[in-house]
């Protein structure tokens with residue numbers, strides 16, 4: 365609230381929401397965006413070439429249709445499902461371009477809120493990706509969390525996961541991270557995904573896949589889409605998939621994404637698509653064009669697609685290398701505790717497992733910024749800062765232990 369007092373205002377319900385970002389200083393490991401080996405944003409060669417081709421073809425700036433770029437929508441469905449599954453299930457899938465992954469979740473959430481009475485609860489992992497709460501609340505759905513992470517083993521708490529799946533009311537919505545769980549970096553393995561899917565099918569639970577990291581995680585979209593393809597292809601589950609090209613194409617600010625909805629029939633898919641169109645019209649009228657055109661070329665031009673595959677390997681490979689380097693440096697510094705979890709985790713984030721006291725110390729004394737739950741963006745590490753980060757973590761943990 366401001367210091368001035370107002371006698372009357374229309375905005376009596378307004379309050380000051382704390383900002384959702386850190387201020388960048390020595391090592392900014394808080395921001396969820398890829399950085400190259402020099403700590404700079406990276407324009408993917410596939411994106412650079414796609415932009416050049418678009419420019420050459422003569423970019424026009426007309427509106428897209430409400431559902432978005434038709435070629436892009438189809439290319440997303442083909443890429444996420446894979447050609448084989450697309451050939452059998454493509455006609456049962458509604459597609460709508462969205463404002464990146466966040467917009468896709470909004471669309472999916474609104475669709476679910478409008479098509480179900482009573483409205484189902486949405487089950488979110490704890491620890492959560494912070495924005496899930498806000499989006500789910502904003503679309504008018506209620507949520508509950510379940511314990512996803514076992515701090516003792518630093519891995520997915522499958523016992524708690526099973527228990528949640530077996531006890532939530534039928535018809536509940538489970539918000540799954542298709543791969544690279546944010547913030548923990550811990551995913552179920554393939555057998556665990558099979559088991560999760562089986563229980564969800566038998567208990568009539570609905571999956572929303574937050575698919576913000578397809579391809580970015582392992583370097584292969586096919587590998588990262590395993591859970592999605594298994595649920596749809598093998599189990600024939602209805603599902604929503606929220607796709608983002610923010611990370612995997614580095615198109616963060618262009619807001620390129622799509623929601624896919626796999627429905628039980630072709631007719632239902634068309635119904636859902638018409639509702640998505642109506643929701644989109646009221647929210648943004650029509651989605652932004654430039655990023656969708658850029659991504660469309662990459663997903664459909666053989667040469668560009670091949671380059672994108674290489675770009676995914678470049679990004680995921682550098683992140684894996686930095687995980688290893690941080691792990692090695694922590695060992696060299698003799699940082700107390702075990703750090704294997706850092707190399708076992710996947711995706712852009714490393715969940716360090718530090719106390720809040722150490723996180724504050726790292727911020728205030730060493731100017732190393734990370735999320736309050738000690739989640740770092742591994743992509744923020746490079747050869748110039750990794751030793752400094754490891755030495756600072758080691759010193760802070762030692763200091764904390766000395767105080768005990």
Ligand SMILES: Cc1ncc(COP(=O)(O)O)c(C=O)c1O
Pocket residue numbers: 396463464465466467493541546574576608609610616621
């Ligand atoms: C788990 C998860 N979901 C969704 C998003 C949404 O990102 P965007 O809206 O930029 O695609 C992010 C981004 O950090 C994320 O980590």
